[in-house]
Amino acid sequence: MPKTRLLVISMLSALLAACGGNKSATAPEADAQKAAAVTAKVTQSRLNNADKEPGQWMTYGGTYNEQRFSGLKQITADNIKELGLAWFADFDTNRGQESTPLMVDGVIYVSQAWSKVNAYDAKTGAVLWQYDPKVSGEFGARGCCDVVNRGVAVWNGKVYVGVYDGRLVALDAATGKEVWSTLTTDQSKFYTITGAPRVANGKVFIGNGGAEYIYRGYVSAYDAETGKQVWRFYTLPGNPADGFENKAMEMAAKTWTGKWWEKGGGGSTWDAITYDPKTNLLLMGVGNGAPWNSKARSPDGGDNLFTVSIVAVDADTGEYKWHYQEIPSEEWDYDAVQQITVADIPINGTTRHVAMQATKSGYYYMVDATTGQLLVANNFVPVNWTSGYDLATGRPVINDAARYTKAEGPRIAQPGPVGAHSWHSMAFSPNTGLLYIPARESSIAYTVMPNGSPGNFNLNVNFTGGDKAYDEPGNKIPRGGDTKILAWDPVQGKAAWSVVTAGSAVGMQVTASNVLFSGNGAKREMQAFKADTGEQIWSYPVQAGIAAGSMSYEIDGEQYLAQVVGGGGPGGYYAPTYARLLVFKLGGKAQLPPNAEYTQAPFAPPAQTATADEVAKGGTIYGGACAICHGDGGASRGMFPDLRRSPLLVSQQAFDQVVLGGIRKDKGMTSFEGKLTAEETALVRAYMVDRAIAAKNAPAFAPPGQ
Ligand code: CA
Numbered sequence: 001m002p003k004t005r006l007l008v009i010s011m012l013s014a015l016l017a018a019c020g021g022n023k024s025a026t027a028p029e030a031d032a033q034k035a036a037a038v039t040a041k042v043t044q045s046r047l048n049n050a051d052k053e054p055g056q057w058m059t060y061g062g063t064y065n066e067q068r069f070s071g072l073k074q075i076t077a078d079n080i081k082e083l084g085l086a087w088f089a090d091f092d093t094n095r096g097q098e099s100t101p102l103m104v105d106g107v108i109y110v111s112q113a114w115s116k117v118n119a120y121d122a123k124t125g126a127v128l129w130q131y132d133p134k135v136s137g138e139f140g141a142r143g144c145c146d147v148v149n150r151g152v153a154v155w156n157g158k159v160y161v162g163v164y165d166g167r168l169v170a171l172d173a174a175t176g177k178e179v180w181s182t183l184t185t186d187q188s189k190f191y192t193i194t195g196a197p198r199v200a201n202g203k204v205f206i207g208n209g210g211a212e213y214i215y216r217g218y219v220s221a222y223d224a225e226t227g228k229q230v231w232r233f234y235t236l237p238g239n240p241a242d243g244f245e246n247k248a249m250e251m252a253a254k255t256w257t258g259k260w261w262e263k264g265g266g267g268s269t270w271d272a273i274t275y276d277p278k279t280n281l282l283l284m285g286v287g288n289g290a291p292w293n294s295k296a297r298s299p300d301g302g303d304n305l306f307t308v309s310i311v312a313v314d315a316d317t318g319e320y321k322w323h324y325q326e327i328p329s330e331e332w333d334y335d336a337v338q339q340i341t342v343a344d345i346p347i348n349g350t351t352r353h354v355a356m357q358a359t360k361s362g363y364y365y366m367v368d369a370t371t372g373q374l375l376v377a378n379n380f381v382p383v384n385w386t387s388g389y390d391l392a393t394g395r396p397v398i399n400d401a402a403r404y405t406k407a408e409g410p411r412i413a414q415p416g417p418v419g420a421h422s423w424h425s426m427a428f429s430p431n432t433g434l435l436y437i438p439a440r441e442s443s444i445a446y447t448v449m450p451n452g453s454p455g456n457f458n459l460n461v462n463f464t465g466g467d468k469a470y471d472e473p474g475n476k477i478p479r480g481g482d483t484k485i486l487a488w489d490p491v492q493g494k495a496a497w498s499v500v501t502a503g504s505a506v507g508m509q510v511t512a513s514n515v516l517f518s519g520n521g522a523k524r525e526m527q528a529f530k531a532d533t534g535e536q537i538w539s540y541p542v543q544a545g546i547a548a549g550s551m552s553y554e555i556d557g558e559q560y561l562a563q564v565v566g567g568g569g570p571g572g573y574y575a576p577t578y579a580r581l582l583v584f585k586l587g588g589k590a591q592l593p594p595n596a597e598y599t600q601a602p603f604a605p606p607a608q609t610a611t612a613d614e615v616a617k618g619g620t621i622y623g624g625a626c627a628i629c630h631g632d633g634g635a636s637r638g639m640f641p642d643l644r645r646s647p648l649l650v651s652q653q654a655f656d657q658v659v660l661g662g663i664r665k666d667k668g669m670t671s672f673e674g675k676l677t678a679e680e681t682a683l684v685r686a687y688m689v690d691r692a693i694a695a696k697n698a699p700a701f702a703p704p705g706q
Helices: 004-011 030-037 044-048 137-142 247-253 468-472 612-625 652-659 678-697
Strands: 083-090 102-104 109-113 118-122 129-132 153-155 158-162 167-172 179-182 198-200 203-206 218-221 229-234 271-278 282-285 307-315 320-325 339-349 349-357 363-366 373-379 386-390 395-398 411-413 427-429 435-442 445-449 483-490 492-500 509-511 514-520 526-528 536-541 549-553 558-568 579-586
Touching: 044 198, 083 282, 083 536, 102 549, 109 558, 109 579, 137 558, 158 179, 167 203, 198 271, 203 271, 203 320, 218 282, 271 427, 307 339, 349 435, 373 386, 411 468, 411 579, 427 509, 435 514, 435 549, 492 514, 612 678, 652 678
Parallel strands: none
Antiparallel strands: 083 579, 102 109, 109 118, 118 129, 153 158, 158 167, 167 179, 198 203, 203 218, 218 229, 271 282, 282 307, 307 320, 339 349, 349 363, 363 373, 386 395, 411 445, 427 435, 435 483, 483 492, 509 514, 514 526, 526 536, 549 558, 558 579
């Protein structure tokens, strides 16, 4: 199978954990007395001074500045060998888990896949309530990267969750019952929400994703009490004929050409939103243009504002204040949506109020948080798309050799779209002065698709032909690379130390007692390091995929450490996988149950009745419609069913019940009725039977245990 195709699939599923749909869950009755005591009285004053309450974790990044720095000091390098599991809680879905829990006044609020939210007694792990927004399974196919959710917000007795299908929901923190629900997106388009809301001054801020489809990005603010929209800031202009929403859109429109609005334009806001109380600015990270191919979206050039930018708006009004565009006319999916961390850092003897971001592009950026002026730009992994930044103009010197829109054939760009750093949380320690970055080395070969775009996506790029590019004499760029924990000097723009890990990147948390918590995705381990030196001091086998950032809290004088894990289990979709909240403390004695035994289903294809030509046609259809989830040749990497092993291959009728009949839409397998004809699904099945026979006859080449 073409390695490039695998790369594409691994890139799109790299952030994911394994998938198994929704298991049936019985919501336990909440302890009424306990629930009644829950208040979650988070106020502006408490959030502004969150660093003074290190025992709480009241907002996604720990404090407004998104440093993920815990002021707790009980767990140290000297006693960490005593750190054990205090309690754990199983989630009822084993799809990807990316969330960081909040802990307010003794209660943990944590989101999970399908935008579900659970509340637990933070000391005992007793379930207080569970909330399921009941996202229609069909929405599962509308995002690039699974039905994940990264976190909730808490404010004045309510818990806020952005729901995958575009809703923003406020829950009563005491009961988990809906207080209000508002639709923030046009559900006829492929908008999804996976990021955590933020709250400030009575407003809830939420963005959305979808710049791999027909999409125009924005961030909205809603009244925290009523759910009424207060403002919306679009990240790029729409059709000028419809008028501009504000002066910023008029300015931005001058940087676009052609009819970009017909293809959406992109500019997704799927992760970073940072409220900075010092400036009352809301900093939003803005993603790639859509289509990725810059000539397809803006044929006569232009910077395409505000794609791939940090944009600052007045948090009260949504009025544009400044922007810093990291990559004008970007075309590699180097989203600038990654975590924006604000800090006061001494630079040349002066303390500067700065915002820092390490993005998919492989570059670390530090800008003045009040003006957006670029202060530092250095690469933290090998890159080939630029030779560096001109700090005076803030613009990169782009290496045309990586610009596939200037080429006939494939061009390798490094990093690839999976990114050097994606949503996985960074941490900043004011004690060490270091920024901890979960980094990955990668590359991919891009080829312009002049006529349309592959599958359901709006990229105008494909990833075939990569073998040719990598095998070209003189090519020195490797296909992959290391996953690393980087301790980054934010002023010098270079690593102070680094540790090579493997597999998925894992989010960071750093504590006042010089402990850095992260992990190793391939080893399925949570790990701890000395924050100043990188010396590893602890590990714990979590039995599951691990990618999310951890957090700390304190109850009755004890420091707890909470980490969400899930998915990624060996054996893939059909195997038991574990999605859990793990909570540790010194002297914790709880034990995880042993891993369940599992044997992968055998390849058992029916006899092939199709011709070689039909199989080839089926492969082409499969590549466009199915491969994005089910992997190259059906060999899913664990996230979705390995179709070569599917019992549905036995008959066309069984196959079509799912593919056209949609009987598994509640699990995220949308119906392809209207998208594929019965003739086409027959060709796809013929192709899959061919792949299954090939796998059966050459088991040595089947991915072991996947
Ligand atoms: Ca993107």
